[in-house]
Amino acid sequence: MIIRLASVVALLLAWQLGAQASAGRFVIAAPSQIALYVMEHAGLLWRATGVTGWAALQGFVWGNLAGVLLALLSVLVPRSERGSLTLALLLACLPLVATGPILRVLYGPGQGPQITLAALAVVYTTFLPVLVGLRALPQGWADLIRSYGRGPLALLALVRLPAALPYLIAGLQIAAPAAFLGAMVGEFTGAERGLGVLTVRALRALDLPATWTIAALAAALSLAAFAGIGALGRRLDLAPPEILLARPAPRSGGLGEAGAALLVALLLWHIAMEAFDLPRFFAKRPGDVWDYLVAAPGAEAHRAKLGAALGQTLAVALPGYLAGLALGAVLAAGLVLAPGLAALVMPLSVALRAIPIIATAPLIVWALGRDVAGPVTVVAVMIFFPTLIACLHGAARTPRAVLDLFDSYDAGAWRKLLLAQLPAMLPALFASARMAVPAAILAVTTAEWLATGRGIGALMATVASTSDYGMLWSAVAVIGLAALATHAVIAALERAVLSRTNPEQLAR
Amino acid sequence: MTLIRPSRREALALGAAALLTPRLARAATPVTLQLSWLHSVQFGGSYIAQSAGYWSNAGLDVSLLPGGPNAPVEPPVVAGTALVGISAADYTAAAVNQGAPFRIIGVAMQKNPFAIASLPGNPVNTPADLVGKRLGMALANMPVLEALCALNDIDVAGIEVVPTQYDAAPLVQGQVDCLLCWATDLPVAMTMQGLDPVTMLLADHGYAVHSQTYIATEASLKDRRPELVALMKGETMGWTDYEAGPEAAADLTVQMYPDAGLDIETQKMQALRQVPLMFSDLTRAQGFGWFTDETVAANVDTLALLGKPVSADLWDRSILEEVHG
Amino acid sequence: MTADLRLSGVSKSFGSGPGAVQAVAPCDLTIAAGSTVALVGPSGCGKSTLLRMVAGLEPVSAGQILFGDETPDALRRRAGLAMAFQDAGLLPWRSLRGNVALGRRLARRPRDAAADAALIQTVGLAGFENRRPAELSGGMRQRAAIARALAGMPELLLLDEPFAAVDELTRERLGTELAPLWEARGTTTLLVTHSVTEAVRLCSRVIVFSARPARVVADIAVPAHVGTGSVGAGKSEAVRAALRGAMA
Known part of the structure; x- marks a missing residue:
C-alpha cells in the first residue's frame, strides 16, 4: 500500500518536473496546472461533462440495444447473420466527415448527432460478443429444453439470454469508452456545449491545461464506466464467459450470401437517403458513386486519385493494425505471467483508448515522426485495448485441469503460457482482430486528416471542404469494401488456424 | 421556482391564448442562420441582433446554429434546414461548381482573414520570406498557398509544406517555421500565451477572397425574400453596433454562451482584430456587407487562380440594396 | 396415466x-x-x-x-417425459435450487419450493441448495440432474x-431411495x-x-x-x- 502510494507520488512529481522543464515547448501540462484549471472552471467542466455524458449514455443504450437486437436476429433467423454482420461492420466504418453533415441536417440543432455517433461507435463491438454468447450453447442445454417439448423462445429466455449476459458485459466494457468518444466527436458537427466543444476550443487557444484536463476527465470517466460495468458483472455473479469473443466465422464459400448482404446494404443506403429526402448535392446515392467512379466522364481520373489515396492509407493501416494486435496479445501474455502488473497496465490501457484521438494523434505523430512510425503507432494505440481484454479473457478460459496438469509437472510459467494459455487465447485474438477493423480505419483516417495529410483521410477532409461529395462518398464506399474484405480475409485465416488448434470453436 | 416560472396550467393557458388570438401577437417566422464555426465573437454582430431584438421586432425568430470542425455550412443551406449560411467565396465557388444553387447575398469580411503567422525570431513579413521555410497548414488549403505564390511570383516548390491540424502548437513547438491560419484566432491565442507572433495578412498581398459571406439558395431568393431582407437587416444593425463597441460584443458573447469555454480577454482581442477586416470606407459609405463590381471582379480573378472559376453572377446585391435602400 | x-x-x-x-x-x-x-x-x-x-x-x-x-x-x-443427461447439463448461472426448480418450470407446473426441497433431500444434496454447479462435484451434479428430471413429475x-460419476456408496444409497420414489409414482x-x-x-x-x-x-x-x-x-x-x- 505504502509502496503503491509512493510510486503514485513519484509519478506525479516526475510529471510535474517534466512539464515545468518543457514549459516553453507547449507539450505537457503539469499536474498543478490541471488542478488549478479544474478548480477555476469546475462549473464549466461539470456542465460540459453532464451534456456529453448524457449524450454518450443515450447513445450507449441505443447502440448496445441495436447490437443485441442484431445478434438476436442472427440467432433466431440464421440466414440473416451475414446481412447483420455486414450492416454492423459498415455502420461502424462510416467516416464522420460523411455522416456529420447528414446527421446535422436530419436532426437540426440539439444532441441528435452526438447520440447517433455514440451509438454507431458501439453497435459492432457489442454485436460480435453477444452473438458469440447467444451461440455458446452446449448441446446438452438445447436437449434439456427440447426434452420438455419447449421451443426456441424458451431456449432463448431460459438459456441463450442468461448465457449471453457475461459476453454482453464484456462488450459493454469495450463500448463505454467508444460511446464517450463518439459523443465528443459528435459535437464537432456543431454544438453549443460539451467536452468536445471545449476540446476544440482548448486546442485552438493553445490552452494546455484545458486540453490535458479534458483528456484526463474523458479518460477518468471511461475508466469509471469500465470498472463500474465490470463490478456490475461481478455483482450479478455471472459465470465468466467460456469462449469469449470467438465465434464460428461465417462459412466460407458463401460468396452468394456475401453478395446478397452487400446488395441489401446498398439498398438500405439508397432507401434511407431517399426516405429522408436528402439533397443529392451532399447525400450521394450508390448510383451517383457508380457514375462518379465508373460511368461518368472523368471517372478514370477519379479512380486513379482514390486508388492512390487508398494505397497510402493501407501502407499505414496494415502495419499499425498488425502492431496493435501484437501489442495487445503481448501485453495479455505479460499480464498472465505477472498478474500484479494489471493494476498499472489496465488503467493506462483504458485511458489511452478513452482519450480523444484528436488530442493524442498529433502528439504521437509529433513525438515519433510523420512518415511511418507516428501514424502506425496511432493505429496501434487505438486497437490494442480490445485485443488485450479479449486475450486476457481467452487466457482465463484455459481449462483448470490443463493448468493443474502443468502444475503437477512443476512446469514453469513460460511453458504454461506457451503450451496452454497462448493456444487458449487464439480464438479471442482472432475475434478481436475482426473487432478491431473499424477502430483501425477510424484511427488511420484521423491521423491522416490531422497529421500526415496523405491517404484517404486527408482526401476526405479536402473534398468535404470543397463540396466534392462525389469523391467523399466514393471514399466511403471504398472504405466499406476494404473493411468487408479485411474481415473476410481474417475470417478465412481464422478458420484455417483454428481448425488445427481449436477445432471445438468451429464445431457448430 | 413557482414564483419565477408560470405554472404548467398558466403556461397552457398562455399558449391557448396565443393560439386563439393570432392577430394580436403576430407569430414570429422561424428562421435558421447556420454559422461557420463554434460560437465566439466571430459572430458578435449576430448575437447583438438577437439580444437587442433587431430580428424579433421584424417578426423573425432566428436560431443561430453553431458550426464546428465537421459541420460544413453548405449542406444545411441546400437542404433548407438553414435559410442562410455563413460561408466564404472560395467554399461557395467550389459548392456551386458541384451544382449547388447558391448566391452570395452579403460579405461580412471585406478582407480575407487568412494570414501567415510566424515567430519574431524567424519572421515572415512578405510572401518572399516564405521561401525555404517550413509552413504548417491543412492540405485542403494548398490552393490558397498556390494562389498567393502565383500572385507574388514565388515558386511554391521552394516552400516545405508540413500538414498539420489547425492549431498553433506545431509552430510554438518548433515543428514548423510558420502557419497558414486566420489572423483572428491562432495569433490571438499565441499572444494570450505571452508570445508575440508576426502576422502577414494574405489580403495585403493580392489575395482577394470575400470571407464570412452570407449565402442563400436561388429558390430562397425567389420565395423567401422578406425573411432574407429582415434577416440581413438585423445583421446590418447588429454589426453596426459591433463596430461602435467590439468589446461590448465580446462581453455579450461570453454572457450568451457561458458553456462555450470562452475566455473574455481572448474574445476582446479577437473582437478588436476583426474590425479592420470587416469594416472599410466602402462599408461606411454603402453599409455593412456591401460589395461592388470591382471587389467582385477581384474575387473572380483570385478564385480562378484557386481553380474555382466563377462568374460575377454568383454575387447578388438585391437583398442588400433593399436593406440599405 | x-x-x-x-x-x-x-x-x-x-x-x-x-x-x-x-x-x-x-x-x-x-x-x-x-x-x-x-x-x-x-x-x-x-x-x-x-x-x-x-x-x-x-x-x-x-x-x-x-x-x-x-x-x-x-x-x-x-x-x-423427463431426461437426466450424462453430463448433467445444469445451467451454470443457476443455483442448485434454481436448476431443480427449472425442471418444474420447463414442465409448466406451478412452483413448489417444498417439493423441490424434498427432492434435493432425497438425492442427498440438502445444505447445498444455494451452490452453483461449478461448486459441486461431478457426482453431485448428476444427482442434481436427477432431481431436476423428477421435479417435472414425468410419466x-x-x-x-445418471450415476457414472457418483461414488459407489452414494450410488447404493441413492438406489434404495430413488427407486421406491419413481415406483410409487408409477413412473x-x-x-x-x-x-x-x-x-x-x-x-x-x-x-x-x-x-x-x-x-x-x-x-x-x-x-x-x-x-x-x-x-x-x-x-x-x-x-x-x-x-x-x-x-x-
Missing part, C-alpha cells in the same frame, strides 16, 4: 448411401407401464442413441415408438448413465448404464445390447427384492452372472 412403452422395428443409421453407419439395429421392445428397465451394453454401443430416440431428441431411421398411443414428440409437447423418466423408467450391478440393483428387467450396432442379445427379468434387499443375495449373484454371460 402412465402407459406401456412400445418400440417396433426401431433402428437408427447415421449418414446415407453406402457410407451409412448403423447405430441401432431394428429393435422390438415393450416396457410395461410403471416398470423400471435397464439398458446395458458396452460403451458406445448405441444405447444412448436409443434413449434419445425415445425422448424424441433424435429421429428414428425406421420403425415406431409409442408411449401408450402417443409419439415421443407428442409426449414431449405435454411435458410427459416417462429417461436416465442416461415408467428407462435407465441406460454400463454397470451390471447398478442395473440389477435398480431395475426389474435388464435388456442387454451388443456392441455397435446395438442389438438386443439378452432380456432378463430380475426377481423382486433381488435388487433392493439384502435378502436373496445369492439369487442376485446368479442374475449378474447370467448378464455377464450375455454381454461376453
Whole structure:
C-alpha cells in the first residue's frame, strides 16, 4: 500500500518536473496546472461533462440495444447473420466527415448527432460478443429444453439470454469508452456545449491545461464506466464467459450470401437517403458513386486519385493494425505471467483508448515522426485495448485441469503460457482482430486528416471542404469494401488456424 | 421556482391564448442562420441582433446554429434546414461548381482573414520570406498557398509544406517555421500565451477572397425574400453596433454562451482584430456587407487562380440594396 | 396415466448411401407401464442413441415408438417425459435450487419450493441448495440432474448413465431411495448404464445390447427384492452372472 502510494507520488512529481522543464515547448501540462484549471472552471467542466455524458449514455443504450437486437436476429433467423454482420461492420466504418453533415441536417440543432455517433461507435463491438454468447450453447442445454417439448423462445429466455449476459458485459466494457468518444466527436458537427466543444476550443487557444484536463476527465470517466460495468458483472455473479469473443466465422464459400448482404446494404443506403429526402448535392446515392467512379466522364481520373489515396492509407493501416494486435496479445501474455502488473497496465490501457484521438494523434505523430512510425503507432494505440481484454479473457478460459496438469509437472510459467494459455487465447485474438477493423480505419483516417495529410483521410477532409461529395462518398464506399474484405480475409485465416488448434470453436 | 416560472396550467393557458388570438401577437417566422464555426465573437454582430431584438421586432425568430470542425455550412443551406449560411467565396465557388444553387447575398469580411503567422525570431513579413521555410497548414488549403505564390511570383516548390491540424502548437513547438491560419484566432491565442507572433495578412498581398459571406439558395431568393431582407437587416444593425463597441460584443458573447469555454480577454482581442477586416470606407459609405463590381471582379480573378472559376453572377446585391435602400 | 412403452422395428443409421453407419439395429421392445428397465451394453454401443430416440431428441431411421398411443414428440409437447443427461447439463448461472426448480418450470407446473426441497433431500444434496454447479462435484451434479428430471413429475423418466460419476456408496444409497420414489409414482423408467450391478440393483428387467450396432442379445427379468434387499443375495449373484454371460 505504502509502496503503491509512493510510486503514485513519484509519478506525479516526475510529471510535474517534466512539464515545468518543457514549459516553453507547449507539450505537457503539469499536474498543478490541471488542478488549478479544474478548480477555476469546475462549473464549466461539470456542465460540459453532464451534456456529453448524457449524450454518450443515450447513445450507449441505443447502440448496445441495436447490437443485441442484431445478434438476436442472427440467432433466431440464421440466414440473416451475414446481412447483420455486414450492416454492423459498415455502420461502424462510416467516416464522420460523411455522416456529420447528414446527421446535422436530419436532426437540426440539439444532441441528435452526438447520440447517433455514440451509438454507431458501439453497435459492432457489442454485436460480435453477444452473438458469440447467444451461440455458446452446449448441446446438452438445447436437449434439456427440447426434452420438455419447449421451443426456441424458451431456449432463448431460459438459456441463450442468461448465457449471453457475461459476453454482453464484456462488450459493454469495450463500448463505454467508444460511446464517450463518439459523443465528443459528435459535437464537432456543431454544438453549443460539451467536452468536445471545449476540446476544440482548448486546442485552438493553445490552452494546455484545458486540453490535458479534458483528456484526463474523458479518460477518468471511461475508466469509471469500465470498472463500474465490470463490478456490475461481478455483482450479478455471472459465470465468466467460456469462449469469449470467438465465434464460428461465417462459412466460407458463401460468396452468394456475401453478395446478397452487400446488395441489401446498398439498398438500405439508397432507401434511407431517399426516405429522408436528402439533397443529392451532399447525400450521394450508390448510383451517383457508380457514375462518379465508373460511368461518368472523368471517372478514370477519379479512380486513379482514390486508388492512390487508398494505397497510402493501407501502407499505414496494415502495419499499425498488425502492431496493435501484437501489442495487445503481448501485453495479455505479460499480464498472465505477472498478474500484479494489471493494476498499472489496465488503467493506462483504458485511458489511452478513452482519450480523444484528436488530442493524442498529433502528439504521437509529433513525438515519433510523420512518415511511418507516428501514424502506425496511432493505429496501434487505438486497437490494442480490445485485443488485450479479449486475450486476457481467452487466457482465463484455459481449462483448470490443463493448468493443474502443468502444475503437477512443476512446469514453469513460460511453458504454461506457451503450451496452454497462448493456444487458449487464439480464438479471442482472432475475434478481436475482426473487432478491431473499424477502430483501425477510424484511427488511420484521423491521423491522416490531422497529421500526415496523405491517404484517404486527408482526401476526405479536402473534398468535404470543397463540396466534392462525389469523391467523399466514393471514399466511403471504398472504405466499406476494404473493411468487408479485411474481415473476410481474417475470417478465412481464422478458420484455417483454428481448425488445427481449436477445432471445438468451429464445431457448430 | 413557482414564483419565477408560470405554472404548467398558466403556461397552457398562455399558449391557448396565443393560439386563439393570432392577430394580436403576430407569430414570429422561424428562421435558421447556420454559422461557420463554434460560437465566439466571430459572430458578435449576430448575437447583438438577437439580444437587442433587431430580428424579433421584424417578426423573425432566428436560431443561430453553431458550426464546428465537421459541420460544413453548405449542406444545411441546400437542404433548407438553414435559410442562410455563413460561408466564404472560395467554399461557395467550389459548392456551386458541384451544382449547388447558391448566391452570395452579403460579405461580412471585406478582407480575407487568412494570414501567415510566424515567430519574431524567424519572421515572415512578405510572401518572399516564405521561401525555404517550413509552413504548417491543412492540405485542403494548398490552393490558397498556390494562389498567393502565383500572385507574388514565388515558386511554391521552394516552400516545405508540413500538414498539420489547425492549431498553433506545431509552430510554438518548433515543428514548423510558420502557419497558414486566420489572423483572428491562432495569433490571438499565441499572444494570450505571452508570445508575440508576426502576422502577414494574405489580403495585403493580392489575395482577394470575400470571407464570412452570407449565402442563400436561388429558390430562397425567389420565395423567401422578406425573411432574407429582415434577416440581413438585423445583421446590418447588429454589426453596426459591433463596430461602435467590439468589446461590448465580446462581453455579450461570453454572457450568451457561458458553456462555450470562452475566455473574455481572448474574445476582446479577437473582437478588436476583426474590425479592420470587416469594416472599410466602402462599408461606411454603402453599409455593412456591401460589395461592388470591382471587389467582385477581384474575387473572380483570385478564385480562378484557386481553380474555382466563377462568374460575377454568383454575387447578388438585391437583398442588400433593399436593406440599405 | 402412465402407459406401456412400445418400440417396433426401431433402428437408427447415421449418414446415407453406402457410407451409412448403423447405430441401432431394428429393435422390438415393450416396457410395461410403471416398470423400471435397464439398458446395458458396452460403451458406445448405441444405447444412448436409443434413449434419445425415445425422448424424441433424435429421429428414428425406421420403425415406431409409442408411449401408450402417443409419439415421443407428442409426449414431449405435454411435458410427459423427463431426461437426466450424462453430463448433467445444469445451467451454470443457476443455483442448485434454481436448476431443480427449472425442471418444474420447463414442465409448466406451478412452483413448489417444498417439493423441490424434498427432492434435493432425497438425492442427498440438502445444505447445498444455494451452490452453483461449478461448486459441486461431478457426482453431485448428476444427482442434481436427477432431481431436476423428477421435479417435472414425468410419466416417462429417461436416465442416461445418471450415476457414472457418483461414488459407489452414494450410488447404493441413492438406489434404495430413488427407486421406491419413481415406483410409487408409477413412473415408467428407462435407465441406460454400463454397470451390471447398478442395473440389477435398480431395475426389474435388464435388456442387454451388443456392441455397435446395438442389438438386443439378452432380456432378463430380475426377481423382486433381488435388487433392493439384502435378502436373496445369492439369487442376485446368479442374475449378474447370467448378464455377464450375455454381454461376453
